Amino acid sequence: MELKGKKAILAVSGGIAAFKALTVVRLLKRHGADPFVVMTAHATQFIAPDSFAMWSGHPVSTDLFAPLKTWDMEHIALAHDAELVLVVPATANFLTKLATGVADDLLSTLMVVLADRAPVFLAPAMNTHMYTNGVIQHQLNALRQRPHIEVIEPEHGRLASTLEGEGVGRLAEPETILSRVIARMSQVGSMEGSEIK
Secondary structure, three states, X not given: OOOOOOEEEEEXXXXXXXXXXHHHHHHHHHOOOEEEEEEOOOHHHOOOHHHHHHXXXXXXXXXXXXXXXXXXXXXXXXXXXXXXXEEEEEOHHHHHHHHHOOOOOHHHHHHHHHOOOOOEEEEEOOOHHHHOOHHHHHHHHHHHOOOOEEEOOOEEEEOOOOOOOEEEEEOOOHHHHXXXXXXXXXXXXXXXXXXXX
């Protein structure tokens, strides 16, 4: 159980690949993590929050202005003790918000609160033309420079749009995503262990 007991935030933004995030939740649980799911409003148009609630074992957070479940603001409560953040899929819209510090919904506000407090894994997925757009590549390059962020590159393969056929932008497979998370978290654990000594 490489991620045993670790509080993981799984963030789902609004792309067709959102359904693959269900497999990511199951894999996180299988490896011992305790996942809390945050969805953007657009993500809920692709998949119902109840599906994530069933697999994660926790209510799904979708609204910055939802009635408080505790005395803490939800984005503060979610960020508290979070040990890793995984964004699957990371859309062009989300990546731009993260790179520029925009905080206009629950997920983007949560990311500003977390800042550099926990490792962040971004798994982009989008149409090839969107992914290769110079603006998006500029934002991704800026995000890659941040020490707490790891970009799990999209794959080349068949895309959701029948007009596009194959291209780069397909979400990395859930097993690939989890293996990258486990490898990075093992490094973090090793570094913390050496600091204690």
